[in-house]
Amino acid sequence: MVIEKNKVVSLVYELQVDGEVIESLNEDRPLTFIYGTGALLPKFEANISGLKVGDAFSFELKSEDAYGLATEDAVVEIPKSVFEIDGEFDNEMVKEGNAIPMMDGEGNRLNGVVVAVNAETITMDFNHPLAGDDLSFKGSVVEVREASAEELEHGHIHAAGGCGEGCNSDCSSDEGCCGGGCN
């Protein structure tokens, strides 16, 4: 069976940027996803199309095919009051260099990094941490299988026990029933 649309694919890989290892996955913790559903970068998927179990891959994604270039537009000033909890500004959490989970106007979750703590505002950088980086992937295919009808309907994979078993979160969340640290 080869990697193509709607197959569940498990991969292990090492990701390097400028010769430095950024991420390393092994077979105890592979990346598992439904191919062709937009879960991964399109150019990443294009590079593994047609591979089968045991096949190795090695390719580079230029930043424009990965997370793009860092832009000034993604650096914004946010009023300090946004970070107040019960009227108290959170000095511990909101300090230079910390990544803070935020939500945009449409309810999408995104991480911002605190660039500066100013008198009235916080300067935050919402550029992707890998913006501007060329990504070098080297790895192999661990598993390729058919997605179940339920998985395709939900748009995410289910672990061996099926959906809901042993999971606290429900299937309606973006991360899926097994995305919350359980399987």
Ligand SMILES: [Zn+2]
């Ligand atoms: Zn589900």
